[in-house]
Amino acid sequence: MRASTKLGFILLLTPLLLWLSLLIIIPHIDMFLVSIRERVGVREYETSAANYLTFFQEPLYLRTFLRTAVMSVLATLITLIIAFPVSYYIAKIAKGRLQAVLFVLCLIPFYVSELVRTFGWMILLRETGLFSNLLQWAGLADRPVEMLYNDAAIMIGLVYTSMLFMVVPLVTTMESLDDAVIEAGYDLGGNGLSVMREIVIPHATPGIVSGSIVVFMLSLGNYLTPTMLGGKDSLWFTELIYSQFIVRFNWELGAAFGFLLLLLSSLIVWGMLRLTGQTLKETMG
């Protein structure tokens, strides 16, 4: 490299390295180090696996962890099932102006803070809320119905909050599928189902994978929706992390929890990429 090119290279490399090392890599190593130490006295620490043992020995922690994972997988599946037909409609059936309008309509709710979206669902679902009033008015219930603070409410909120991150990649991948290919499928004797299974879904796989990864991540790491819609007993793993850090001030255990959450999400993301033969680079970048 010429001297000036080299200088340019170093100048461009520095911000990247500073960002990744100081804000991503070293903090995570430090978090891991904190998670494997045990407090034995005032400002005295020993290296031990005590925090991880606590996690595996306390049924509440383990149950919350598994519950969060299962509910996040479920939320991802439901989002995919709801979003797929809509994305197909936008990508393949709607044309011209209608297509553009529908796509923008999908984006709008997500320019608004998650807090506002969750607040909207609280107004709809709570005891004095719209749905409860509607049911009473229609004569289907004779007293206010509380629909907030249960798992279904959490699920509605999670699916709603992450819908965009499924619709956008799905629409983008399905738009690139040539109509002629679908027609060829029918010409060769396929019906709606087999064309869907043999042509559309394989073509949309990259979109399905990247959408699912993002939705899963967002659900797993969500704090707001489970707390607001699930109430005190929502048992979401991020709440445990929050309470260890901010309420109990037990950073060692909190760091261990954080590390476990990171491990779980990395494992599932890696597994999904492995299963479908994709790489992080082509899925995210």
Place this chain on the structure above:
Amino acid sequence: MIPTIPQSRAIRLAYGAYVGLFFLYLALPLSIVAVFAFNDSQFPSLPWEGFTLDWFFGDARPMIGVFHERPILRAIGTSAFVALCVSVLSVAVGLSNAFLFNRYDFRGKGLLYILMLLPLVIPGIVLGISILVFSSTVANGLWEVAEYDVQALRPGLTLVILGQFSFIATIATLVISARLQKFDRSLEEAAMNLGAGRLTAVRTVTLPFLMPAMVGALVVAFLMSFENFNTTLMLVGSDAPLTIAMFDRLKEGSTPLLNAVSLLLMLGSSLLALMVILFQRRS
């Protein structure tokens, strides 16, 4: 199932109805928040007590409107300040990264690219606590060595800005890289043939070409920062940005004041989004 393939009327109708229901589902929570901002009642719920603008302009208890509610106004200011810092920082670093990955080949490039993508797959709350833990390790270390307390490393706005920047920078990098890849290098060479230096060529040819992406990245970064919750929650000090301030109020019970703030937020972000669309159409 595409328009050129004949389908039975019933299936087409059912499909259309499903898509219609989907958009109703999308619109419902937001419209309900907006409507109840005008309810003349202490609670954002039925019954409807009549139309009022007091939750925006009211200045006497019990109905103090947004524009007279000091803590909320201050929180909006804090959020805007944080978002401005985060978006400028992210676009600057994103631009630098885009040039690095587009123009140079070096050992470890692939690995660095993967590392650059990682913040997108780390849960926001984990990013928050890792930065919290690390910054207090550094702060405690400095205190023991030099008896010097660095306030910036304790929970507060500096950490909030760094925490949000740590993942928004990835998005800015991706947005700007995507446009830089479409750039025709021969334009830059032409400028250099006409006597421009390398930097001048980049400044007068490449940067104007990247401008739409940079503005887009700036706005997206601003909005993402403004509405960020998870990372901010772990790093916040005494100055709460708007999302945290609203969350604290929501826990205590809600009044239509929150609906009014939410409506303003919706208007604000739609306006920003509209500006970007117009800007990009013009260029």
